[in-house]
Amino acid sequence: MSGLLFNPKTYNPTHLDEESARQLLALVDFFETKGKAKLKDEYHAAQWYTDFMEFIAKENLFSNVAIPAEVGALDEVKHPGAAWDLRRINDLNEILGFYSLDHWYAWQVTVLGLGPVWTSSNTKAKALVANLLKEGGIFGFGLSEQTHGADIYSTDMIVRPNPDGEGWLASGPKYYIGNGNEAARLAVFGKFSDDDPERPGEYVFFLADPKAPQYELQKNVVHGTMYVSAFELHDYPVTEDDILHTGKPAWDAALAAINVGKVNLGWASTGIAEHSFYEALDHAYNRVLFDKRVTDFTHVKRILADAYSRLIGMKLYAPRSADYFRSSTPEDRRFLLFNPITKMKVTMEGERVIDLLWDVIAARGFEKDTYFEQAVHHIRALPKLEGTVHVNLALVLKFLPQYLGAAAGFGSDHPEIHARMDHKDDEYLFKQGSASGLSQIGFHNPKPAFERFKDLPNVAIFIEQMTAFGQLIATQAPTKEQSDDLDFLLSIGQLFTLVVYAQLILESAALAIDDAPGGKRETSVSDMSGLTEAHIDRVFQVYVRDFSEYALSLAGQPTATNEQREGAQGLIRHAHRDQAAEDVFYSEVIAQADAYKMNP
Numbered sequence: 001m002s003g004l005l006f007n008p009k010t011y012n013p014t015h016l017d018e019e020s021a022r023q024l025l026a027l028v029d030f031f032e033t034k035g036k037a038k039l040k041d042e043y044h045a046a047q048w049y050t051d052f053m054e055f056i057a058k059e060n061l062f063s064n065v066a067i068p069a070e071v072g073a074l075d076e077v078k079h080p081g082a083a084w085d086l087r088r089i090n091d092l093n094e095i096l097g098f099y100s101l102d103h104w105y106a107w108q109v110t111v112l113g114l115g116p117v118w119t120s121s122n123t124k125a126k127a128l129v130a131n132l133l134k135e136g137g138i139f140g141f142g143l144s145e146q147t148h149g150a151d152i153y154s155t156d157m158i159v160r161p162n163p164d165g166e167g168w169l170a171s172g173p174k175y176y177i178g179n180g181n182e183a184a185r186l187a188v189f190g191k192f193s194d195d196d197p198e199r200p201g202e203y204v205f206f207l208a209d210p211k212a213p214q215y216e217l218q219k220n221v222v223h224g225t226m227y228v229s230a231f232e233l234h235d236y237p238v239t240e241d242d243i244l245h246t247g248k249p250a251w252d253a254a255l256a257a258i259n260v261g262k263v264n265l266g267w268a269s270t271g272i273a274e275h276s277f278y279e280a281l282d283h284a285y286n287r288v289l290f291d292k293r294v295t296d297f298t299h300v301k302r303i304l305a306d307a308y309s310r311l312i313g314m315k316l317y318a319p320r321s322a323d324y325f326r327s328s329t330p331e332d333r334r335f336l337l338f339n340p341i342t343k344m345k346v347t348m349e350g351e352r353v354i355d356l357l358w359d360v361i362a363a364r365g366f367e368k369d370t371y372f373e374q375a376v377h378h379i380r381a382l383p384k385l386e387g388t389v390h391v392n393l394a395l396v397l398k399f400l401p402q403y404l405g406a407a408a409g410f411g412s413d414h415p416e417i418h419a420r421m422d423h424k425d426d427e428y429l430f431k432q433g434s435a436s437g438l439s440q441i442g443f444h445n446p447k448p449a450f451e452r453f454k455d456l457p458n459v460a461i462f463i464e465q466m467t468a469f470g471q472l473i474a475t476q477a478p479t480k481e482q483s484d485d486l487d488f489l490l491s492i493g494q495l496f497t498l499v500v501y502a503q504l505i506l507e508s509a510a511l512a513i514d515d516a517p518g519g520k521r522e523t524s525v526s527d528m529s530g531l532t533e534a535h536i537d538r539v540f541q542v543y544v545r546d547f548s549e550y551a552l553s554l555a556g557q558p559t560a561t562n563e564q565r566e567g568a569q570g571l572i573r574h575a576h577r578d579q580a581a582e583d584v585f586y587s588e589v590i591a592q593a594d595a596y597k598m599n600p
């Protein structure tokens with residue numbers, strides 16, 4: 001059986017357009033030529049990656065993938081073939097995560113910074129930013145402030161009328177803003193002052209140039225090759241040409257940019273976990289203790305098989321979620337449930353993979369010459385950025401009633417979404433419109449996805465658990481007091497998230513295994529043609545255990561009623577384990593021991 005992971009040595013992006021394929025192979029070559037020793041030296045030196053900036057500019061990497069067709073078609077831009085095409089963007093995220101999250105971050109905050117520009121109706125600003133991108137510019141997203149954290153309703157960035165002339169003057173601090181040292185422009189979120197004649201107290205997004213004298217770069221708040229800035233604007237002059245959005249659209253633009261950017265975290269997390277998997281497995285396989293390979297200890301076998309299973313799940317969920325995102329329309333906004341799960345669940349799974357691997361390689365994971373040593377640091381960041389796990393769980397819970405309705409046969413009549421491997425401009429991403437109305441979004445019935453694999457023992461057990469969970473919610477719904485108890489709700493959110501996660505993994509698996517009407521998905525950043533039902537049963541062995549773990553946590557909630565406790569305990573099941581199947585699965589894990597090593 002072939003491995004299902006991304007392997008730079010065999011990466012063959014024939015599924016991409018010629019130019020993107022060339023660029024991504026050049027990106028792999030950039031890191032492999034640098035080699036692991038230099039990458040790690042730079043990581044420890046925490047110096048800005050000038051060579052990476054030169055590479056981006058020389059290869060036109062960001063301008064190739066990050067200008068939507070509509071902007072590329074502007075007379076002032078003239079960028080033929082421009083498209084925001086998630087298929088190649090997803091590959092880019094996974095490759096960057098695989099080598100260095102520090103480098104990925106420059107791309108990620110560029111995406112966030114472009115979001116409010118591409119959603120704006122300010123054509124001058126769009127043309128300016130697109131042309132700066134073509135010159136190799138990077139961008140940033142100035143939303144967060146030190147005092148306000150996740151409370152993005154509050155801002156101390158105030159834009160007041162210019163007392164000496166046209167326009168406005170912006171003053172205020174921003175914190176945790178990526179690329180604030182070198183960005184060609186930053187999209188900055190603030191508020192008009194209460195004495196503004198036209199828009200008193202309204203939100204505003206505007207472009208700021210870090211080279212302006214009124215821009216004070218204070219520091220990099222992290223130790224790393226990436227730059228996470230603290231900056232302050234002092235009477236920064238804002239003209240009509242700099243204004244991207246005002247009022248509610250400014251708020252919607254912030255959320256739309258995050259919707260576009262947040263999924264990138266899942267892909268990056270997968271890349272980190274894959275590289276770590278190769279490195280850890282290689283070490284364990286070649287290490288002999290008490291006359292046996294470390295990979296021959298029974299607990300190590302279980303741990304590595306679990307890590308590989310979790311990775312397969314991550315690699316199936318994210319592309320399926322992307323299918324929905326790429327197919328979204330004003331009538332079909334199901335991605336608003338699926339995207340936060342790519343962001344929150346895939347990244348949490350990435351953390352679990354690293355934790356599992358670290359238990360296997362122990363002290364080696366601290367050594368400064370390993371990729372793993374940076375991975376343990378980076379993997380922690382992803383669940384916490386762009387909305388913490390809690391914020392995303394709270395968001396996901398808004399969809400629970402409609403989802404349960406769909407599972408009971410009262411879902412929406414959406415068209416079936418096939419594997420989206422086409423080269424296209426994903427234009428709806430920047431036409432999302434209002435961020436409200438989430439609890440009205442309808443879903444398709446999730447049951448057929450599970451039915452397709454119901455003969456697999458662990459999927460069958462999972463179906464029992466999920467059915468019992470649906471009954472628990474229907475018969476023992478949270479009381480009024482519990483609806484104010486976020487801790488209680490979040491433990492329901494974990495169970496619900498796992499159900500949706502499992503559903504999309506099964507939909508994705510069917511697309512890789514079956515002759516689906518819209519065509520199989522065999523290739524993305526890695527070759528999925530080797531995926532079998534045996535893989536899926538092993539993956540669900542892990543999720544049956546997870547479901548039981550979350551159920552126990554719900555039963556232990558201090559405010560749970562006796563009936564809820566009993567119902568939650570009733571969700572606990574043992575996973576099925578067949579030793580012969582486990583041995584075959586493990587032989588696939590071990591076969592990857594020498595499959596990839598980064599150039600020294």
Ligand SMILES: Cc1cc2nc3c(=O)[nH]c(=O)nc-3n(C[C@H](O)[C@H](O)[C@H](O)COP(=O)(O)OP(=O)(O)OC[C@H]3O[C@@H](n4cnc5c(N)ncnc54)[C@H](O)[C@@H]3O)c2cc1C
Nearest residue numbers: 109141142143144149150176177178385386387388390391
């Ligand atoms: C390396 C790095 C890079 C970053 N880059 C950028 C960037 O480029 N641009 C940018 O604008 N921001 C950026 N950020 C900021 C990041 O998005 C914030 O960290 C994030 O929004 C959360 O804010 P906080 O960490 O201050 O947590 P806090 O807001 O202080 O949250 C504290 C706790 O309260 C919980 N909580 C808060 N609100 C809720 C809620 N509504 N529901 C449930 N729980 C809640 C949180 O889960 C958390 O446990 C970056 C941060 C880091 C660390």
